[in-house]
Amino acid sequence: MTAVTAGPATAAPLTHRISNVLRLHIANPWQTLITPWLVYAAIFGASLAIWYAVVTASGGRDQIDANAFSTNGGSSWIFVYMMVIAIQAMNLTFSFALGLGMTRRDYYLGTAAYFVALSGMYAAGVTALAGVETATDGWGVGGRFFASWPVGDLPSWQQFLVYFLLAILFVFFGAAAGSVWVRWRSLGVYLFLGAILALGIAWVWATTATGSWGRWAVS
Amino acid sequence: MRVFGESPVENAAVLSRTCFVKESQTYPEGFSGKHVLKAASWAFPEWDEALARDLVEEFDVPLNRRIKKLSRGQRSAIGVVVGIASQAELTIFDEPYAGLDAVARQAFYDRLLRDYLSHPRTMIMSTHLIDEVADLLNHVVVIDAGKILIDAEADALRGASVTVAGVHTAVQQFTGGRDVLAWDSLGGLATATVGGLTAEERDAATRLGLEIHAVSLQQLIIDRTPGFAREGNAS
Numbered sequence: 001m002t003a004v005t006a007g008p009a010t011a012a013p014l015t016h017r018i019s020n021v022l023r024l025h026i027a028n029p030w031q032t033l034i035t036p037w038l039v040y041a042a043i044f045g046a047s048l049a050i051w052y053a054v055v056t057a058s059g060g061r062d063q064i065d066a067n068a069f070s071t072n073g074g075s076s077w078i079f080v081y082m083m084v085i086a087i088q089a090m091n092l093t094f095s096f097a098l099g100l101g102m103t104r105r106d107y108y109l110g111t112a113a114y115f116v117a118l119s120g121m122y123a124a125g126v127t128a129l130a131g132v133e134t135a136t137d138g139w140g141v142g143g144r145f146f147a148s149w150p151v152g153d154l155p156s157w158q159q160f161l162v163y164f165l166l167a168i169l170f171v172f173f174g175a176a177a178g179s180v181w182v183r184w185r186s187l188g189v190y191l192f193l194g195a196i197l198a199l200g201i202a203w204v205w206a207t208t209a210t211g212s213w214g215r216w217a218v219s
Numbered sequence: 220m221r222v223f224g225e226s227p228v229e230n231a232a233v234l235s236r237t238c239f240v241k242e243s244q245t246y247p248e249g250f251s252g253k254h255v256l257k258a259a260s261w262a263f264p265e266w267d268e269a270l271a272r273d274l275v276e277e278f279d280v281p282l283n284r285r286i287k288k289l290s291r292g293q294r295s296a297i298g299v300v301v302g303i304a305s306q307a308e309l310t311i312f313d314e315p316y317a318g319l320d321a322v323a324r325q326a327f328y329d330r331l332l333r334d335y336l337s338h339p340r341t342m343i344m345s346t347h348l349i350d351e352v353a354d355l356l357n358h359v360v361v362i363d364a365g366k367i368l369i370d371a372e373a374d375a376l377r378g379a380s381v382t383v384a385g386v387h388t389a390v391q392q393f394t395g396g397r398d399v400l401a402w403d404s405l406g407g408l409a410t411a412t413v414g415g416l417t418a419e420e421r422d423a424a425t426r427l428g429l430e431i432h433a434v435s436l437q438q439l440i441i442d443r444t445p446g447f448a449r450e451g452n453a454s
Contacts, residue, residue, distance in 0.1 A: 012231070088247070092245050092247050099240070103230070
């Protein structure tokens, strides 16, 4: 089959094509940029309410342990959500991008750039809120949500790095799983997750067998 | 396969000039019609925004409702708007109007033709509703169970076969020695579908008192497809 039209084929420059992919991801900003902060606000608000309730019921902060509110998993949901964003991006948005005449390669480059930017944005946001949290003595009640143990004890730049790398890990894990789903469907995802589990167990087993637990850790 | 003289695989130069509208298109989570049109306007260099707005109005596409909540017909309409407004040099419609009602389909054909006349470009359309699109086509390819059955100019196909109807014996006399594609008889009357006729042959048929009718593209395809017609593809 040959379709002929006048003029040689010329593509827009790579940067332009990649910015098109980026714009595709933020065409509807709610999904990836706005909703997560609203969910954060809701979870944080609930935690704050519980802290105040506990402090009030106990008759003041001096009546409870100093580290009573130092552990909280509420801020970690964003990593799971990043994974969900990536799975949807590799499945639904990918097929839409192909329909718009984007190449797979351009889509991957643009999407990967967006994932890195998104991870940086959330890591920076959470780190900044952790700073506010520390400065306000845990919102006045010693609560630790964004600067939860153990990450909250690190200097800010290390906190940022931990959040950033965690986000990158989850988002690209989601992207990998989503891609496997698009190509090989559920059987592929089972095998993919099974293989990762098997590798993890093999690694634990090898570490135990060689007695090297703790040797690689930076302590 | 080559498009614009190049392999289309992962070829941004070719793909950015190609728009592929399919019935089963999926859309990103949370997208509504306005997001789809916005994204399409960035992706296609020749995008015609004014035309897109005009089409949205004509097909009454709800732009602010989520795609997931749209009816099949409304989703088809969005595909149609993207395909026409993209102005892509190669536009492929894979049954994009499957959810449209008869009135909207006719509007689609009209807009397609009008747009083609002002911006000639290559459009490929796959369809099962052959007679509806027959007048729009330049070239027809019929694929049956993966095999190309017909690959011809539409004009050549239009005159390619006719039915002759009349008294049984006259029809038999006229079709004797000819390739008969289809034969039907009722009482003393008969109808035969035969290949295209020359002017002299038409005169001969008229002298025998036979009536001659052109065969529609759809009927032609049915006649030429062995067994049940399974898949019709026309471009």
